[in-house]
Structure formats: structure tokens, C-alpha cells
Amino acid sequence: MNNMISIKDIAQECGVAVSTVSRVLNDHPDVSDATRKKVLEAAGRLHYVPNNSARNLVKTSSESIALMVKGVNNPFFTKLIKIIEREITHRGYTLELHHMDTSENELEVAEALVAERRLRGILFLGGRFNYAPQDIAFIRVPFVMCTYTNSFGSLAETEYSSVAIDDRQAARLAVDTLVNLGHRRIALVCDEMKDNSISELRSDGYRAALEAHGIAYDPALIVETKSFSDLHAIYESVRGLVERKIEFTAVFAIADIIAIAAIKALSDCGRHVPEDCSVVAIDGLEISAYTLPTLTTFVQPAGEMGVQCARILIDLIEGRGDNRHATFEPSLRGGGSVCRLTD
């Protein structure tokens, strides 16, 4: 290292400031062409090689994959992130983590990120289901939509990759479970009915299941929590339903975490689950197998899904194959939160 030429030497050789040399080597725009040429020639003449740090930059960043997590309080994501990170690292890439609030536009954040640095690819963990082609035009690296699809958008299937369960179908299965136990007054606890997102898909599945069973849809049974992760808001929304004295014998919660807060609200209102109200959900978090009662839920296979997210993206990055879509079937994890309606 002692014999190496530093940018200080180049600066001295050229009679310019060290910061100027740095700007040239880092290709900042505010350097004249003449100075740039002089510095680069001197760098060549003096046999300058970038230092260790700079050398390693190339290796590092050329292998960076951004994981953009939207809705950070979603505990289903915790396991997915771990699996994705393992697979990405195992394959020789580095995972940059970026969190976003649900109010942020993941594509705008990604666009800024792609413009700002070298990324090999992007994994969107959570996002809108309604992208149009012009929305993704500036994402100039491969990307995978993880846990969501383009159900409400206008992308061609060949324009994007995705890893998700069939949310409508999962909701139908969940509601079927309740109907098969004799329930007909089934409340829906969702984020928003029309959010162009996962909540809308699962709400659609709820309505489709009711229709298939000849049960009239009753808007009074809909609880919109306006949040997927704010447990207090969910709790209060469900309390509101009970306090409005709406008759219902079962709840379909679109996510485990929503079901946990709903069960708490029901309990605090004196309604025990499952005796006084059955509850079924979608997700299959590990923790909800240890709540009282054990939650009856449709499991998203987080392990397989995480691996597929990473594999599809790396295949795209390394030029093996085109955009593709992995759709997983949720499976019932029986619990103690449902029972047959005996009245």
C-alpha cells in the first residue's frame, strides 16, 4: 500500500485540488472537460489504481438487490424477509433493505433508487395491484412483485414477475369453512373494500363465497379497519361492530394479525371465541398457533414463496428465462377459533 499513488499525488501532478481529482474519478458533473482529461491522463501516467475500498465497491454494488418492504408491521413479512435474505446472500448477492410506509408509492421510491445507484434487481415486498405499463417504465432492472400480483392493473403477464397466493380463492376457502359449519351471518374484517390491493381481493373472495352459498351480502357486516397492521385501530373497529349490535356468528379476518386483534375485541366485549363467535383468517403466522384459542387460518407457504421470490429475480438478472408467475395454494391449519353453529 505504501508505494501506491494516491489521489493527492494526482492532484499535485495536475496542480488541482484533491477534491477535484475525487470529482473526476467519481464522475461528478461539475468538472470541466479539460480538467477531467488532465486528471485522467495523470492517473494513467502515474499508474494510479483505485484503493482497496474503491476496488471493492465494484464487487459489492454490482451485486446489490434492493428489497423494498411496504407495510413494515406485517409480521408475515418477517419470515419472508429472512428467507429472501438467505437465498439472495447464498447466491452471492447483497440485500439492501428499504422500508416504506403503506402510504408511499413503491414505484417512485424504486425509480429514485435505480436512478441513484447501481442495482441488479428489486424485490417489492407488498405493493399496489394496479400498475400500468407507464408506471414501471422507469424501473430499468428486473423486479419481482412479492406477495402481490397485477390483478387490478394493465400489465401484460410478460411485463412483470410475481409470487403470491390466489387471494380471492384463499378468501373463498376461508368463508367456505365458516359456511360449512353452519354460519351465515359472517362479518368481514378487512383493511378497505376498495383499495386496489390485497384487502380488495380478499373482500371480493368473501363476496363471491357468500354468493356461491346463496347468502345475501350485508354491508352492515363489513368492518373496514383502514389499516393492515395497526392493532389498536383493528381492535376498535371490531368493538364498534359489536357495539352497533349487528347480529353475526362468525368473522372472516383477512389476516392473522387482524384476527388476533379481533378476538381480543370480541373477548373484551364478552364474546368468547369460538363459543360465541367463530373466527377464521389467512396467513398462518407461527404466533397464531400459540394464541388462545389457536387460530384457524389458511397458511401462505412463506418458506417456498421467499425462495421463489429470490430465484425468479436472480434468474432474470442472470438471463435465465423470462418473467414468470408463481402462484401458491394456501392450506388450512386447523385451530380452535371456529365451531359449528348450534342454534
Place this chain on the structure above:
Amino acid sequence: MNNMISIKDIAQECGVAVSTVSRVLNDHPDVSDATRKKVLEAAGRLHYVPNNSARNLVKTSSESIALMVKGVNNPFFTKLIKIIEREITHRGYTLELHHMDTSENELEVAEALVAERRLRGILFLGGRFNYAPQDIAFIRVPFVMCTYTNSFGSLAETEYSSVAIDDRQAARLAVDTLVNLGHRRIALVCDEMKDNSISELRSDGYRAALEAHGIAYDPALIVETKSFSDLHAIYESVRGLVERKIEFTAVFAIADIIAIAAIKALSDCGRHVPEDCSVVAIDGLEISAYTLPTLTTFVQPAGEMGVQCARILIDLIEGRGDNRHATFEPSLRGGGSVCRLTD
């Protein structure tokens, strides 16, 4: 962009392969000095500027901070990671995420990472409490031990930074809560009594609290789950305690997640919390405020702790101040999992 000189042009000019030019510009070792000189001179002569990607490399990686998460199933970390990522990004750095199993040595992983790439600093989220000076000698960037300290090690206070609660004190407060309610047969559910880690510190606090109250320590009341995060293992360990017919009226679980699995095991054995057994824990997860019953727990202030982790590291990176230690007080979050012993 069209007028820009590419590495192809340089290769042609020098009569070498494109890959050779790439190796020179990326400072790979397997290029002769003569070739290196020729390529660099040509790059200067042709007015070569690195392309967009390469240009942005510098910006990206020089600002990377690695977050090394050990014990990825620890839900307390989920919130911390989010807060840390926000603060790091807000301050203009990029967060690289690296997960490790609890069996991995975080210092070895960090040493490899530091050798391999340019990092500005490291946040260890979880780790051993017993580093010696030679263990950290190869971590040549600033680092902060997040959620742990060097309680069992031999580092001078000036050799490292840390952000943590006082784990012994938190355990004493938890056990005090139970003793003050009349409990004397208090089981401890921990990972391992002698793990040189958080479990040992909190176990020490348990013993110290018993001693302070003149209660004899009874090894029969100790449940070592051998895991901080495997809910099934925790569940089975606590079932084992009940099935061994050991008399106890209360449980101190060293973490919320352990308490949740313990309450499930007690319930499945016919012991209702709190009527038949009081349970208190440390962590203050949001979810444990929505379990049945609401968990009585000592809250680690995750928000403030996450911000401090990031700030201390960035201060070290940017040369503002020396190593420092932020110790937080856990606070009681009253719940429904404890009651006065009436027998």
C-alpha cells in the same frame, strides 16, 4: 450517452480484450503492470468516464452500513430493524441486511464482510456478551452492539458502543412484581442459564431478586428451553414442567414470545392464566397487548433504542464523539396475566 467512450473503445485502442480493460478498471490483481498502465493511459487519452452505473457505485457503497441480525425470529427485532433502517436512510446511508442463525459467530461473519467490501460501519443486532479485545481486532470499522453489552467479556468501555436495557435489573423488576403479589414459587423460563448472553443476565436477575426477598433458589423451577424463538420447543419445555408436578404459582418468562408459548402450554395443561398461574415477561411487544390475557411485561423502548443505535454509529463514522453506551430503563406495561396469590 451516445458520444461516450466505452470500455470496448479502450480495448480496441489498446489491442486487449474488453475483459482485460474491465479487470484494470476494477483493479483485479491478474493484470500485468504494463497492460494496466497502457489501459489507464488510453482511458485518459480517450477521455473515458465511468458509465452511470460505475459512477454511482462510489456513492452507494461508501455509505453502506451493515445490519447483522442474529436470532432472526426474535419479534422484538422487527420493530428495531424498521426504526434503524429509517434513521440510517434518513441520514443518507444505505442499510445492508445480513441475517445469522444464533449458532453463527457474528464477529467472524463481520470480519469476512469487512474484508470483502467497503462498509462504513456495522450494527450488531443481537450477539455474544463476552467479546475479548482480540475478537474485535479485525472489525476495522465503527460498530455498535444493539440490545446487548459486554457484561461477560473483557472489553474496555472505550472499545465498543452499546445500546441495551439493563437486563439483570429488568429481570429483578419482573420477579419483584410477582413477589409483591404474594408469589414465592416462581418458575423461570429462559433459553439457557449459562449462555454468556441475555438469558444468563436475566436468569442472574431472577436469582438476585429471589435472594433479595429471602426466597430459596430451587433448580426444579428452572425451565431451559434451549431456544429464544422456537415456540414449539418453549411450549414443550413448559408442558414438561407442569407434567413433572413441580409446584409453582407464577412464571417469569425472559421474553414476551416465551411467555406467549408458556401461557399456551399452561392453558393446554388446564392451568388458566392468571387464576392458576401468573406470568410476567420482558419485551413489551405490541402483539402481546392483544393476546388473551394481555401480557404483563416490562417494555424495552424499541423506538428510542433503534434511533440511538443508528445515531451512535453515525456519530462514530462521521467522527463526532467516541464510543458510548446507552442504557435504557424498561417500564411496566400492566396486563391481565398476573394476579395476587390468595391461597
